[in-house]
Amino acid sequence: MPLIKIRDLHFYRGDRAIFEGVNIDIHRGKITAIMGPSGTGKTTLLRLIGGQLRPDKGTIEVDGQDVHKLSHRDLYELRKRMGMLFQSGALLTDLTVFENVAFPIREHTQLPESMVRDLVLIKLQAVGLRGAHDLMPNELSGGMARRVALARAMTLDPMMIMYDEPFTGQDPISMGTLVNLIHKMNDAMDLTSVIVSHDVAETSEIADHIYLLSAGKVIEQGSPVQLKRSTSQWVQQFMQGLPDGPVPFHYPGNTLEQDLLERKDAV
């Protein structure tokens, strides 16, 4: 049984459909990537899985529980077992790096200070930022902040971690480290990982399974090798990053000619 089971998911922002009938299975112990051009709703999907947004139709089950039918208390219990890495890091700006990583431990456990300290330093060591534990979040670069957030997401040893664009804004070296880290953690801690990304190369390096999203639907799915061999033009364009093809670069709307003419009329 998959850890996350998404069935017939529909979600709208006003009149605009973000998802129209999406089905996704995320299997335990695997790294699943969800890819698509920006603005397709990858972040939105993670928020739906985390129960921060409510689908207009369809269900999302995590570990056998329907996320959107849970009581407030049960949802929060479930979230303790879900780690999430936000695109921005979402660190608490009035706490030091150390306190940020210690935050979930302090909130959810009664561990003595010495154990909290050890746990936090181990996690910071894993992301290579133990030396930075005294810094404030505004003293970190975007990439460092994301790594601190990763350490924080790991502190409670969750069953799964959702990564929102973990690779953007990382320099090549830390990118390599991060890719390795996600991979190693997934194996060592028996995690289930969901990576949302549009970095094709890095993601296909570690993903076991990839879903490609576009225009509110799953366009294609399969292992990285399968996708690379896909005959679909769309998939080829996305996987190879070609500028021309069926993937629209423009946000849907009027054509440029229409807009220009309209303005002329108004004037």
Add this chain to the structure above:
Amino acid sequence: MQNKNTEITVGMFVVAGLIAIFVLAMKVSNFAEFNDKEGYQVVAEFENIGGLKVRSPITMAGVRVGRVTNIRLDPETFNAMVTLKLSSEYDGIPIDTAASIYTAGLLGEQYIALEAGAEDESLKDGDILDLTQPAIVLEQVIGQFLFSKAEGDE
């Protein structure tokens, strides 16, 4: 640590606020009187109380001994029944003490002045003061004065 200083200043803030409330209670308001619950109450019947109000002071030889706690109209006699709360400190006031309503200054507030009687027996809770003198209403006094003046002229 930072935390200690925060706690100390917060403590100081709360104490300062409580001191302010304490000052308002003790120095600014009549809180102190409210606290002597052991006072006793007597009733005095007046023909007219003028501008007397609940909380008006009661004095004896100019010393504050209590305050008015209630004023109502007797439905039969149509006199004002005024309840006086006297401090338990002054428990030896003779039972035939007289109560009068005076005005502090020409336009000042009205108060009740007690004039000690001669009996040995003292006032107790629930007693009634019979000897009372009503408030002097300025309009009446002026009216009488003008009237007698006019009579005298004739």
Add this chain to the structure above:
Amino acid sequence: MIETIRSLGRWGLGSFERLGRGHLFLVKILMGIPELFLRFSLVIQQLYSVGVLSVFLIIIAGLFVGMVLGLQGYNTLVDFGAEESLGVMVSLSLVRELGPVVSALLFAGRAGSALTAEIGLMKSTEQLSGMEMMAVDPIRRIMAPRFIAGLISMPLLAAIFSAVGIYGGFLVGHGLLGVDDGAFWSQMQVKTDWYGDILNGVLKSVVFGVVITWIALFEGYDATPTSEGVGRATTRTVVHSAFAILGLDFILTALMFGG
């Protein structure tokens, strides 16, 4: 025309929806209060930023308001030969009205706007979302301690304002204008009632504290998560708080002192 009516209708519905959300928000905060007794350090932290940091402003403002009252009151009362009542005038004005109201207006400007900006910024930087995903309810962890801190701070600040103001009035009345100090204090004590005046004034400031903190927290929580949105929310906190304070003051005064 129809478009105007339609947009008016939409605006009306929007306001009602916001009002509903605001009340729901308050209920959730109130439900989070009991567990704060176990973690009172959170409240202490907020008492510092909400209360302590406002004290200086309150003391200075209270002192000057009291001094002005002393000066103006004397000028009016001396015409009636009633300058001995200066103490009463200063104390009743401060304790009943100016203390609670002026300190509440200052509190809204100083602490309320800061709260909205802080919460709005936490929202726009996804800190609130992040907390939710760490299974920490931001309403309980962030809002409830601030709410309690506002509720505790406001009456203390108002009392400090009134007390300092009365001394300010005394300084001017006695020190500068030569009003007899015995008369100043004794008349004040006779006419200022503990229950009727002081406790009612304290009650007023508790109400103001609740309303200001509620508005400030909700505006931050409901802000559009952009710098402009947070800026607008901060302005709204100050304006709405001021209206709420003045309107409620009228109602409370009518209820307490009117009958």
